[in-house]
Amino acid sequence: MISVLRNTSYAKLFSAQVIALVGTGLLTVALGLLAFDIAGGDAGIVVATALxxxxxxxxxxxxxMVAITARVPRKTLLIAADLTRAAVAVSLPFVTDAWQIYILIFLLQSASATFTPTFQAVIPEVLPDERDYTRALSLSRLAYDLESLISPVLAAVLLSVISYNNLFIGTVIGFIGSAILVIATRFPTLRPSEPAPFLRRLTRGARVFLATRELRSLLAMNMVVAASTAMVIVNTVVLVQGELARPQSDVALLLAAYGAGSMVIALALPRILDHLPDRRVMLSGAAALPLGLAATSALTAGPAGDATWPLLLATWLLLGAATSLILTPSARLLRRASDEGNRPAVFAAQFSLSHACFMITYPLAGIIGATWGIGAAAATLAVIGAAAAAGAGMAWRSRAHASSGRR
Known part of the structure; x- marks a missing residue:
């Protein structure tokens, strides 16, 4: 898998991704502390609003942004997005009111919403060979998982010697470093998009999704992932400390189990995908996630026993692994369904549509968990995930099955 880093252009872009991810991780910690400084006991409201x-x-x-910047060179767009994020990050330590945080966060996340899909759409051009591209996807997934583990630890170490405001400097360094590496990268020659009416450019990615059975299936799998991820992100701390009355360190341990499951699969997937089709791998992940959520509901239905904690660790490991089975190969589907002209729009559509699912599942996980309990939240999300997984399977039937169905 590391062999793909021999491509110097990809090695620089991957390094840019890693540096920016660490900077973003430091920003997450610093933002929570800044919110507490400004709002005190209402900091949770400020953070929730920012999210x-x-x-x-x-x-x-x-x-x-993809529609507006269709004629802008991708390298220029990536550099501009990084510099915008750096400018916002350097401004955050000087805010004095919550509304200023909201404006700056919107600007920063708008820049990220421009950078990320554009960056993802460039990688298939840098690595045209599918085997190399698959290994790059695994490295990217590994980087995301490692960042979620390393950034909080790094922030804790830095906070022992500096104030939280200085964490924003690390974020600025991360985004500027990313911009420098993008500048130093030699991009393949890419044709600018053909002129088209704005509305057509705006809907280009969504139209590709609707016209492609694999991407219609991916739409449903996005909801499966959102259901399980919402349970993990929103309710892990409630489950560990509220339901099981375990120490704070076990929150980190349970999240680490989730990350470990994802990393193991990310490392193994290049070889798996050399022998198994994407459909089988991704639909297996989609089937496993509702089962993991149902297991969570069952484990929290009654009083906790001696086996509850190790079984929860195993369940979070399963949820992380199954999530990686879907997310890591998903960009291969986007690559195959797009061409050089519409690829940024297709990746942007996936970025937008997948996050739209979280806007549904995050509130459900929190509201149902607080009102009817963690078991009810897990059961509800399991039902949503199972329905979405069934939809994904029906949308992406094997060619043999589809042919037999037409006879």
């Missing part, structure tokens, strides 16, 4: 703004920016801005 909602982030999702709105991801859903609304990504396809819009």
């Amino acid at each position: 909602t703004i982030k999702m709105v920016a991801y859903v609304a801005v990504s396809p819009l």
